[in-house]
Amino acid sequence: MKKHIFVKDIKKEHMDINDLFIVTKKGVFSTKNNTKYMSIGLRDTSGVIEGKIWERVDELQDLFDKNDLVYVKSKSRFYQEKPQLNISDIRKVDEVLTLDEMKAFLPEGQRNNDVVREEFIGLVDSIESPYIRSLFSAFREQSSLIDKYFAYPASIGVHHVYLGGLLEHSVAVAQMAKEAVRFTGGNQDIVIAGSLLHDIGKIDEMDIKGGFRYSDRGRLLGHITLGIIIFEELVGKINDFPLQINDILKHIIISHHGVEEWGSPRKPMCIEALIIHYIDNLDAKVMGVREHMKENMEDDLWTTYHRLYESRFYKLPEGIHGD
Secondary structure, rough: OOOOOOHOOOOOOEEEEEEEEEEEEEEEEEEEOOOOEEEEEEOOOHHHEEEOOOOOOHHHOOOOOOOEEEEEEEEEEEEOEEEEEEEEEEEEEOEEEHHHHOOOOEEOOOOOHHHHHHHHHHHHHHHOOOHHHHHHHHHOOOOOOOOHHOOOHHHHOOOOOOOOHHHHHHHHHHHEEEEEHHHOOOOOOHHHHHHHHOOOOOOHHHOOOOOOOEEHHHHHHHHHHHHHHHHHHOOOOOOOOHHHHHHHHHHHHHHHOOOOOHHOOOOOOOHHHHHHHHHHHHHHHHHHHHHHHHOOOOOOOOOOOOOOOEEEOOOOOOOOOOO
């Protein structure tokens, strides 16, 4: 399944744009004279473009949802000097895509994925415990797991929503948490391992059928439960894995959201779990706001309202030095 026309290439009016995109947002509205229309956001790896559906709205509105991969038939136009698509037809695409095929639809992170992989390996190599090192050896030998861990986004619509986002988030949490141990104290091996594994369940929470979406297992169990299942499978490959390390790393996985209302059945109950919870929350929220700023600025300084974080955000102008 090959994509041909990218958002960055839509530079003039009246182009026939018949191609594949990921839906980023969807809403049905009415004009002043009560005419119903649909406004949708469409993404590929090069950017986002707004699409409008003016006809057959009732027929088309239930055929797809946010985060679906869709095929659109449309013509380009410009509105307020920005390209838009006037869509005449749209349909959901249900084929299972490979990771290589998904590269056409999701952006890549600002950091080179190969560099972040090397940082992951460096963090694992810094672990002193032979049992935890064996745990990561077992993980890296499971190509069906590690390939997804290196390539998947960290979430579908909240933070690190790009290829390699899960790896980048996990490594960033581990690097910051490792540094925090210098000030707070704590077991560095546990902090590194817990940081790298806290979101491991996301590789089964998502699949790539018609774009990244929650799998059936993901909806039923969630990434915390799935993380425990994967962790237990890995531990089962290691002879005499210490029960205390097993329990502490499981505790970090189940407590990293911090409170029950955010999905954790236990609050963090050790120094290492506290460090990971707060740094995970910091990295996720800051990156979520940064990604919101890329496509949702009302003007040069303020974003539109972020529903999840219940706020608008101010983007500090470049060049401020306090003088």
